[in-house]
Amino acid sequence: MNFSTDAHCGSHTSKENIPPSGKSEVQQVQRPRQRTVLGVLSENEQRGRSHSQGSQFSKHSSVTDSSQLTFFGCRSSSSFDVYVEEACEVVLAVSGQEVGSCSADAESEGLNNDHAGLLLELSSSSCQDVSMQSELDKSLMSGEVLCVSQYAQDIHWHLREKEVQLKPQPGYLDKHPEITNDMRVILVDWLVEVVQEYDLRPETLHLAVNYLDRFLSCTALVKRGKLQLVGTAALMIAAKYEEISPPELSEFVYTTDSTYTQTQLIHMERVFLRVLAFRMAAPTVNQFLRLYMSIQPVCPITENLAMYVAELSLLEIHPFLQYRQSVVAAAAYCLAIYTVNRNLWPGSLRSFTGYTTAEIDPCLSELYKLYVCAESRPQQAVREKYKSSK
Template sequence: MNFSTNAHSGSHISKENIPHPVQVQRGKQRIVLGVLSENDYHGRSYSQGSQFSKHSSISDSSHLAFLGRPSSSSFDIYVEEACEVVLAPSGQEVVSESYNVVAETTADLRFLTELSSGHDASMQSEQDESLMSKEVLCVSEYAEDIHLHLREREIKSRPKPGYLEKHPEITNGMRVILVDWLVEVVQEYRLRSETLHLAVNYLDRFLSYTALVKRGKLQLVGTAALMIAAKYEEICPPELNEFVYTTDSTYTKKQLVRMEHVFLKVLSFRMAAPTINQFLRLFMSVHPVCTITENLAQYVAELSLLEMDPFLQYTPSLVAAGAYCLAAYIVNKSLWPDSLNAFTGYTTVEIVPCMTALHKLYISAESRPQQAIREKYKTSKYFRVSLITAPAALPFHE
């Protein structure tokens, strides 16, 4: 798996004057993660990982990686539209409870079988804002309808918190590294924060509806998730060859296109998923905050993408409320305003558990091996909010 932390500068781009895609400079060597030994693979968590330097190749067995290793599993899988079938070695279909299956093409079946086997840029505006802009969200006559629609949709587009149980070769630590890498790619190609949030949602939903994906295929899944999210959200998404390049050509164009095809089928082409970022911007349009608080809330929201537990147990709207409250408390010792209480129906008591988890994550961010989000928010563009020290305790019992 390959990482890049190169940043690229570019001129401000407006929607009215969109230039041709700009190819990314490729002068620096991309980072390669080594292969995890079998013992380390079963025992290591993300918190025991090592810091990866920006210009080094790591090939020892002490680091997490998703490069292909022989599979001990004798099962292959086929998934279609959130339904799961595990194929036994004899070829007999074993259907999980509460699942129904409609087979598609032989090519799709073959590709998903390969996925569970060991085989085988444009510059964007400096304004990192979702296409669902504040100008749209703050229109009073639509705000409540938008909020109700997002709250309904977030339930239908949630991943399953315990989905890694169906993927014995993938650990939580591997997912943390993959999300950290996606953050670096988003930064490198100057993509929007909403693109990152969508990509992580797609990744988690795909893995929720599949089984037995091999560690050597995890980066392919993540890259496809980001490519689809960029096509959905960006004005000028990076070209296919740029996504191949981000993996240091670990995967071919053909593999990535096939992965995209299956990915969309598994998610039933339901790509309009409400994200933490969307809810956060909606909340800040209803009750505006200062620029420092706004960027700090966005930083906290992105940190939550790293952790499945406990944040997949909360809805995106509740995580957004927790990020809003934590940022407001850190900056000016306020919490959940009455206006948002009335608008969302959430009370401070309901938000406290998620806010407490976010506070612990915020405090531990500096000592974690994956630093892409923290480095991003150290820049002047985000007012260096990741350098703000959080209070040791919140104003209620943790």
């Protein structure tokens, strides 16, 4: 797979909540020679079968253990299509809720953090980023402070309200017997590669994963052969919502190596919008993180590290879907600022968000574990993206 190595790690602000700044340049994309095809994502079928078995593959990635899955590039079948009527009936039958109204009731209780002492040296004093002492180390977000300062609190509380209403259900995979957590991890990793190749914005990726999780939360019995189609539709909708010049429909079909047709992708888009009730303005970790960095600027290294660990959190349902997006963003901010400068949750953000260090600690501990083991994971798209000097 020959993806572009130029990572788009610059600053960007959601056009709905924070006024945009700067101009965006549309870059011409060169198609790679090879393309990874998810096709049928199967974990259960691998057990008890050798790698020599199976039918014809168009492209696949070899596995050495059960943690890595084989991609079967097969043509989709109309018998596996997810129709609007079926999706609506499933939602009403299973959850008793209207389509598009899936949300979590409340935050999960915080987990005991036995390793808090290893992560942070807790302090009650307000610590400032040492980069604030130098003009050369000003945050990439510092220019946006004046844009949002007048409305920052209103924006924050609006996002906090919406994040509860538009939160996916942590246990939604129980309603999809053919889809496993490992399949979702591989799909999200593939979405990161597509976003990187077409130089899309980080917010587009975060929105796509949010749409994916909410769609699977509100439906049931999605076939594994349609999982990549669902993910591609989620990314296409997110690109239309967020990007100035989103890729064409044919480009999204091309990313799947024409495993699905344009007609199937358009049909899945309609299903998506019906199931999500056209509620596309979902708060994401990226939005909260950028708002926090506008209130309390940090150096570019800290900013990109925070964005990196925030994108790592997209790979895992457990435990990160049990936390609010604002809490995950706060944990990413804390982990980045502590790693670079050994500082803690700033007093300005403590008063702005109402979150104390103790409330952030459980999510911070989980994010730290994901951060330290990222190098050993089979999915490396996020790490490769942030390896770029850009």
